[in-house]
Amino acid sequence: MKQYIIEGGHPLFGEITISGAKNAAVGIIPAALLVDGTCRIENIPQISDVTLLLHILEELGAKIRVLNRHAVELDCHAIHSTHPSYEMARRIRASYYLIGALLGRFGEATVAMPGGCDFGVRPIDQHIKGFTAMGAEVGVEGGFIQATAKDGRLTGTSVYLDVVSVGATMNIMMAAVLARGNTVIENAAKEPHIVDLANFLNSMGADIRGAGTETIKIRGVERLGGGSYCIIPDQIEAGTYMTAVAATGGQVLIKNVIPKHLDCISAKLVEMGVYIEDRGDAILVRRSDPLQKTNVKTMPYPGFPTDMQPQIAAVLTTARGTSIVNENVWNSRFKYIDELKRMGANIQADGHVAVIEGVDHLQGAPVQACDLRAGAAMVIAGLSAQGTTELSQVQFIERGYEDLVGKLRAVGADIRVVELPDIAEQKEAHIG
Ligand SMILES: CC(=O)N[C@H]1[C@@H](OP(=O)(O)OP(=O)(O)OC[C@H]2O[C@@H](n3ccc(=O)[nH]c3=O)[C@H](O)[C@@H]2O)O[C@H](CO)[C@@H](O)[C@@H]1O
Numbered sequence: 402m403k404q405y406i407i408e409g410g411h412p413l414f415g416e417i418t419i420s421g422a423k424n425a426a427v428g429i430i431p432a433a434l435l436v437d438g439t440c441r442i443e444n445i446p447q448i449s450d451v452t453l454l455l456h457i458l459e460e461l462g463a464k465i466r467v468l469n470r471h472a473v474e475l476d477c478h479a480i481h482s483t484h485p486s487y488e489m490a491r492r493i494r495a496s497y498y499l500i501g502a503l504l505g506r507f508g509e510a511t512v513a514m515p516g517g518c519d520f521g522v523r524p525i526d527q528h529i530k531g532f533t534a535m536g537a538e539v540g541v542e543g544g545f546i547q548a549t550a551k552d553g554r555l556t557g558t559s560v561y562l563d564v565v566s567v568g569a570t571m572n573i574m575m576a577a578v579l580a581r582g583n584t585v586i587e588n589a590a591k592e593p594h595i596v597d598l599a600n601f602l603n604s605m606g607a608d609i610r611g612a613g614t615e616t617i618k619i620r621g622v623e624r625l626g627g628g629s630y631c632i633i634p635d636q637i638e639a640g641t642y643m644t645a646v647a648a649t650g651g652q653v654l655i656k657n658v659i660p661k662h663l664d665c666i667s668a669k670l671v672e673m674g675v676y677i678e679d680r681g682d683a684i685l686v687r688r689s690d691p692l693q694k695t696n697v698k699t700m701p702y703p704g705f706p707t708d709m710q711p712q713i714a715a716v717l718t719t720a721r722g723t724s725i726v727n728e729n730v731w732n733s734r735f736k737y738i739d740e741l742k743r744m745g746a747n748i749q750a751d752g753h754v755a756v757i758e759g760v761d762h763l764q765g766a767p768v769q770a771c772d773l774r775a776g777a778a779m780v781i782a783g784l785s786a787q788g789t790t791e792l793s794q795v796q797f798i799e800r801g802y803e804d805l806v807g808k809l810r811a812v813g814a815d816i817r818v819v820e821l822p823d824i825a826e827q828k829e830a831h832i833g
């Protein structure tokens with residue numbers, strides 16, 4: 402079992418370079434299944450969700466050439482299966498994109514119900530609504546979603562999303578690029594990774610317009626032929642380090658970012674008294690004064706991202722005054738609050754609202770990462786706390802952050818990884 406051991410109380414100084422965006426990469430890699438040729442993808446983050454997706458593609462028949470730590474060449478010409486293994490696909494959320502991509506190219510997909518972080522119910526009815534409207538028959542059997550295009554190829558149509566869904570927007574876009582005729586997605590999500598997926602597909606020969614607005618128009622083409630593409634920097638990874646500096650104090654230049662994508666996060670940090678400077682493709686974050694309270698409401702882009710909610714809540718635990726955090730996207734994204742309370746935070750959560758009374762400081766404690774961003778929040782809490790924090794379940798963090806420990810150590814954080822035998826092994830050793 403792996404743990405992060407954090408000695409808190411060190412301000413952060415120096416530079417951090419942001420990796421490629423997780424939620425773009427986990428869409429673009431499955432989307433490569435639509436390409437009948439070779440595509441080169443650069444700025445791929447080294448995270449466990451990506452590794453798993455690359456294994457899945459290889460198992461389906463893709464030829465993968467690793468060019469360097471962050472670039473691969475994928476040749477999906479000779480895919481021989483539309484049935485990824487249950488065990489692999491069920492482990493991550495983004496495996497749902499295998500449905501849109503395989504259905505779009507081969508007219509058939511059988512994919513395990515997806516996994517991912519546990520925020521309560523995570524339905525995929527809007528994805529299914531889109532596939533069905535395009536002429537697919539979709540059913541669930543034995544834990545698999547089975548989707549078949551009635552006459553072997555989907556037909557473009559108009560799909561109005563009942564909720565603004567990142568996954569449904571990207572999945573329907575993938576299904577539509579090789580469909581007969583035109584597809585229009587109304588009430589589409591506008592996140593930067595949606596634009597990135599559209600740019601990737603267009604660079605391979607697709608015809609998608611309007612990504613980044615609420616209406617996306619896709620003209621089906623006969624074939625995607627291949628090409629080269631570089632993934633955007635990760636908005637959430639950048640935001641996480643911005644909040645880490647806010648929590649600890651110090652000054653860090655966060656490099657390889659698109660500042661526009663960070664506006665929603667920067668605005669909140671400025672309200673809290675943090676200095677933010679846009680340096681083009683980098684952002685300078687400095688915090689020297691005490692933090693002030695603020696209120697946060699999560700919303701689809703360009704609103705404040707739900708994937709930054711736990712991290713900003715961790716910072717607000719030591720801001721002066723009472724802050725209110727309103728989670729509008731997920732039903733159950735406050736599980737980490739009990740862990741923050743172990744460190745002395747004063748938070749009351751009820752339904753979608755958390756009320757945070759700032760305390761003077763947090764104290765280190767043994768705590769757990771409940772999911773990916775909750776884990777990042779606990780790291781931030783540990784960095785700002787007095788004393789030692791032992792953070793377990795860090796495999797969740799490694800789903801989405803490339804070398805979090807190395808990047809933080811480079812700016813002066815006292816954080817290290819330890820490998821412990823798990824409890825079953827410890828008991829066995831004791832009995833033995
Ligand atoms: C791999 C990936 O990119 N994950 C992100 C993606 O998740 P994911 O794609 O699962 O999230 P969605 O944007 O689809 O979900 C947004 C809201 O719509 C609801 N909904 C969604 C789909 C559906 O068919 N029916 C439905 O009711 C959900 O319950 C939720 O309340 O966007 C979320 C919202 O920004 C982020 O937190 C996740 O990090």
Ligand SMILES: C=C(OP(=O)(O)O)C(=O)O
Nearest residue numbers: 494495517518708773774
């Ligand atoms: C919730 C997230 O990921 P996933 O949807 O893959 O569980 C996330 O990236 O914060």
